[in-house]
Amino acid sequence: MHPTRLISKLLIALALLIAVAPGAFAQDVESLVSALPEGDYSDREKVIFDLAATGDERVAGLLNALGEGDLYVREEDGRVIVGKRSGRNYTLTDALTGEELGTAPSSALEKIRVNNRLRRAVRSAIGQLTLMSPSPSVRLRAARSLLRNADPDSLELLDTALAAETDPQVKTMMETARAGIIVKTDAGIEEKVAAIDLLAARGDREALAMLTGARSSAAPELQPVIERGIAGIERELAMWDGLQNVWYGLSLGSVLLLAAIGLAITFGVMGVINMAHGEIVMLGAYTTFAVQQVIRTSFPGLFDYSLAIALPLAFLVTALVGIAIERGIIRWLYGRPLETLLATWGLSLILQQTVRTIFGPNNREVGNPSWMSGAFDLAGLSITWNRLWIIVFALVVFAVLLAVLNRTPLGLQMRAVTQNRRMASSMGIRTPWVDAMTFGLGSGIAGMAGVALSQIDNVSPNLGQSYIIDSFMVVVFGGVGNLWGTLVGALTLGVANKFLEPYAGAVLAKIFILVFIILFIQRRPRGLFALKGRAVDA
């Protein structure tokens, strides 16, 4: 099968000379590989299919590298190699044999370009090549990629693989992929009906897409079967849509809760209108960035723990900033809300511009650790990991804060001071110290919120601005001075927003929520859970 070395070299030369040479030489992997960099995207696509057709097991790795954009041509000898970036240089290995070839700077390499069309071709080719792989997870991925591409040419291969398949999960995936292909081919009516039923039973968006795609070209007698299948899937999806919306709402609510919970302390408990609250959240996010930066340069192995390291640091940094703000500015302004508002607003501008000067005006990249990336399916719901962890985190922070306020001496003193400052002072509580600690606690929690928000939003000097209004909205709506109010307020606003959004659009939904809160505050000026008692009325 393989020609001698001399002939192969001649073939490579020939292939290079006439750019692309499928056909006569199509079976020779080496010559195909060296033809890969030549020609335009459609030439390259053809080479990919020819490579897949050789069935050579080395091709899968090569195509994988191509799809990832790691395939290069070495400029000195035109050899096709795999290059992995390490620092400023690339570590090179031979594309087929995997032989180590040392390192080279990027200027010595020319990348083999891929676009979406080629990536699709690569995906389907790898699917075909790895369908008989010994590992079930590789076979599952292969079957999935065949399902996504549904190329009638791979039917025969799929049938062979299906006959040999033992793993039930992979088998189901292969059967679905087969059904997806069958509805496209000119198979018999009965076979098609069976395929349609199989797809309809799968009941997800992919199946819906395949059935809708098949509808236009289907024979008239198949139309009602397809219609029925589509209607069934749509009914099921509509049911899950409601639940999915609740989930989105809870997730938005948890973000609001995180942003507002620090403010629930500084504004809610202490009564300080702190316009710099958003900037403290931002400082927390920048702490995460700084931590990740150190980890990236010095301890790359710790990246997955970066958030765990950033959390206490962010708390510490922002709590100290908070205490400094309280001692330096706010304590001179107690009982003068207007001056506090102006002073903290000015402070927010100062903090923003300071961060802008130190870190630059651009967004900073805060990476998601692997356990916060991607999504998983829970029945008909699609749940993204980062949102799930943020909900968990928000609830944990809430619970811890509640425990601190209700179960610790500091919490007791805080409540005493806010409810009746003079009496607390007479009982021997150092009220200035408690004020500073309370403000520090509120700020520290805002900083921790910043760590979480860095996972879903921009880390830029403007980060805080977008949350300050929402935070005040939640605290005022929930009831000033009541943590439970903040929780219920945040979740209610989140869910309400998400149910309005599909009908009214994101812009109108936001406006409706604002109008609703204005009207609500007219009826209940103290919010959902109003504090009662003499101290409040005074």
Place this chain on the structure above:
Amino acid sequence: MSTRFTRRAVLAAALAGSVSLSAGISYAQEETIKVGVLHSLSGTMAISETTLKDTMLFLIDEQNKKGGLLGKKLEAVVVDPASDWPLFAEKARELISVDEVAAVFGCWTSVSRKSVLPVFEELNSILFYPVQYEGEESQRNVFYTGAAPNQQAIPAVDYLMNEEGVERWVLAGTDYVYPRTTNKILEQYLMDKGVAAEDIMINYTPFSHSDWQTIVSDIKAFGSAGKKTAVVSTINGDANVPFYKELANQGIAAEDIPVVAFSVGEEELAGIDTEPLVGHLAAWNYFQSVDTPENEEFIAKWREFIGDEDRVTNDPMEAHVVGFNLWVQAVEKAGTTDTDAVLDAIIGLETPNLTGGIAKMLPNHHITKPVLIGEIQDDGQFEVVWETEEVVPGDAWSDFLPESKMIEADWTAPISCGNYNTETKSCGGAS
């Protein structure tokens, strides 16, 4: 006698004064030619505009190294309009009447440009505007060195239609004038191409929108109709990062539903991990990765000037490079920085752009540009996958909107009009 003496003294004093005053002016003119830089250095837009301020300082520095202009040194006058639209007008007035700059390079958002337009018209000065915008405008005192819709949006849609076979379209944008106008043009264009109304989904979000869960899942649902779907994004600024993060998390790969963006460049990508975004597209007239000697030289000099080996370049920067070079040429040709002379001299001038083509100033105050479609790579750069063979002339008034189809802009005699109606043969055809 005494009165005569006094009168003579006053006359002499006045004469001396006027002489010294005019001497002062001519002395100042000999010193430098002032160039205004009107970009926000604080507030929301600082993220994009600060780089453009640095670009202008860099260009002026380079020009001075070459010996300046008309034998004089150039001097940058930098002001900070702080992302505050009315302040843009105030600062523009300050630049023109107090600092007496010869030309101003500035603005980013359309609303800031609209707010300075009356000032430039009233005080008769020159503005170079470097950002891609919605078109439907041509003003005597403004040169638009960014892309008009026909130099960005339309070719991008053509690419998706022809190369990727897209049949279903999501037009997603931030809720303000640029996305709304661009989407109006695109919707009309798609309809003209035979796309059915139910195959177009239009969605607007507020500035800095950060919760994209619902919209991304809507896009996913819209894309599962058995037809190839693509998203055309005019989402601006801060909202892009959470949008792309959500796309990646919900597993929307570029091979399945590609997103082509008109406002996402190298600078914006600097804040995102681009690994899961490989293959999503952007349409611009310049990419840092373009492999030409001009570009290589520009990047090297720019990095040396800024003192950062990893600093990226982007499309609006190139627009400033082209605009600045055209202005320098026009001043040299006119032999003066006088506004009217420069306005006349600049039309028809040509300068090489950084992508290996020629940028020519057209009578409608737009320039010729190549259109490049790039795919996002895992290193945060774009790789060009398609480009126009020829440079495309900028069209101020879209040919795809019925209300502006018959409007042309031509600032040369005999028309000399920014909105000339070719049907009624009169100036003032629209707005």
